[in-house]
Amino acid sequence: MPDDLFGDRVHPARRRKTTRRACESDLRTTARRIHDVAHFEDLYRLAATLEDDAPGSRPGRPPLYPSYVYLLFLALRGIHGSARYCAGDLQDPQVWRIIREGVAHHLGRDEADRLPGTGPSRHQWQHAQRKLLVPRLEALNASFGDLALAQALRQGLLPADGRRRWSGPERHQLIAGDGTVAKAPTLSTAPHSVDPTTGEIRRHRVDPASSWQKEGGADRRDEAARQARADKKPAPGTAHNDQTENGAKTDGMVLGTKFVVFSTRHRGYFRRVFLTYAHVPHDAEGGEAAVALDLACAILDKAEGCMGVLYDGAFRGMHRDVIARRGRLLINKQHKGTRPRYIRTLDYTRCRHELWSAQGRVHERAHLDDGTSTLVPLPVTKLERRASTHTHRWYHLLTIPCPRGHHTHREPVGVTTTPGERDPGQSDTETGFHRAEHLLQIPDDTATHQHLYGGREDTEAGFSQFDRSLFNRRMIAFGAEAQSLVVLGFLLAQNATSAARYQEDPTYTDATTETHETSSNDTRRH
Template sequence: MTTGEIRSHRIDPASVAQIEGGGAEVFGPNYVFFSARKGADYTTRVFLDSRYVPHLHPGGEAAVAVEGVLDIMSSAPGCMGTLYDGAMRGVHRDVIARFGGLVINKQHKGNLPQFYETLRPGRCSHELWAANGRIAEKMHFADGTIELVPVPIRKLERRGTRTFRWYHLLVRPCRHGRHEYRVGVGATSRTGERPPGESDDERGFHRAEHLQQIPEFTRTHQLVYPYRSDIESGHAQLDASLWNGRLISYGVEAQQLLTLGFVLAQNSTSRALHQSGILLQPAG
């Protein structure tokens, strides 16, 4: 190399500056992986799909993930939905809910409680709000404090055949008798889907954003959502298989070939362990 010599610098066209979940900025490509496993045995993990997230893709990572979830649910009728992180917001949950699937993730911390409606079943009145992904009642206590108390959810219902709707059947104990009340969750009704003036769009209420199918602070959510960390284990395995933790290829096509080889190797290992009947028990 001589002074003033012009040399080409190799770059990865698939890599861009991105912000990780913790807020740190990294430079590289972004891929979405989907996996499933049986129970607590991580050796049964099977990767279902991996997708590249193009730079400046409309909707970003979550939009690519929604497409992947719908494709998987179409190919695997037994698939009930997905566990995902906070990247999925109401607009993404809406699409999957209408398709008949569940989205179990944490509620966005920026969501403030919103007034829902006042329930007047008879001689009593109950002021209902949407808070922490579910319906809560505004309660006034003797000491002058006010609190939003979650209304008990009796069950989650799914209705429909082609386009689905989800509901919480609520049970509100009251001195005038127990009230049962059904409220739609997971999907935001659009203009024309409800009588004039009653749709969520006309009311300005983003139902899919504020009312989750399985709210975060419930026992069901606490039992199911921890399985989402399994995909982080899969990511760690991918990183460990790479030299210096970096993809050893340039361009989307070459990287997709590498990720395909990784998931096939992992799935083959899980299949071999399953056929041999080996179950690894957690230490301790």
């Protein structure tokens, strides 16, 4: 059989590790990260969003600290994990000296000399968060997205002039996204409860943004098990002790707030640049996938050098269609519930070949001697990308093995055509075949997909850092707006360290050369 363009999936035991182990020089101390934040130029540019349109428009006594100090506080809170600890640290003269050095570097010595002798208190921060940051949250997010994308381009990520190979893009040419659930600051879901013994009414603070969220592929059985345990009755087919000790996570259900985050990165430690984020309301139409698709399309429209998107199974056919029509790749796994579908029958002079879709690619139905049949994957020899006036089309150039001579066939993938895009009665919508749902641009059961999809799984490392940055690994604010600021502060701190690492080593000498898994097809494919 001819070699497949994407290669055969490599067993995990035979895969070569492409990352080196971290050493002491890769570590970033808290003092070093404070220095990174204080000298992060984009943070001072972002502060322009907080300036009033007209001087003197705010009545009363002028603020003791300029607005950029509270953005510094926001980013530093993403390092310290709580506003109380951050405010206490800024009372240290040595820490405050680092902040003033960063201000002097970007805004001048005179501006640094005008700052008070210590940093703002927690009370001052809470007032600024409520009156200054939350009302301008939307503008801050928009400005952050533009600055983060510009930072990524400066650091050689998503290069517009880079070499493009659609059948095997590089890691830094893709953006990776995923959703994460930050645990609620409190486990209370009702504003009050009644003690059954004494009748005492106990009041609880409830987070209005938190709800029960699915995490890690939980299904409806998990919700049934949680409800059954609440009723002191075990659910059929489930364990009785699945609840964690603190009660925050039960059968894949987490009480918290969901956020979607997109990033891109180069190999090496602290090389990731977070591009954008968004809060996912629990009652949002389309859920996580709809919010993530809007964020991804906004990045694709601005970043010419971005070749595609890495995402998990939350993206289905309708989402693949949108991104494929923009001329980009969507690399994710095929949904487990997708069943094989008949595509077409190819009639040649002396033979016929019946094509089916399965596992995200085209198969041929082969009849066996015992009267049964099986689906055999057809090798892909080329991934074609064609542009028209308003959209793009993608095709797999297939080789169909045949005893009477191999055949070549071109099959559309990734886009579900609608009436008017094909001859009358021939569009996918009219024939009832959701092509984008069943045929992926890069099938997931291949070596290429296995190599690229690791970039999506790598986003879990960023979420793990976010969880560890929070005090007690729980959200440290109540309400969607304040919690969004927590996420924004963490992303600013991470991007500050990424920018500092790039200034220290702009040639990425700390990164190992990307290598593909060893297989018999690697040399021919690459």
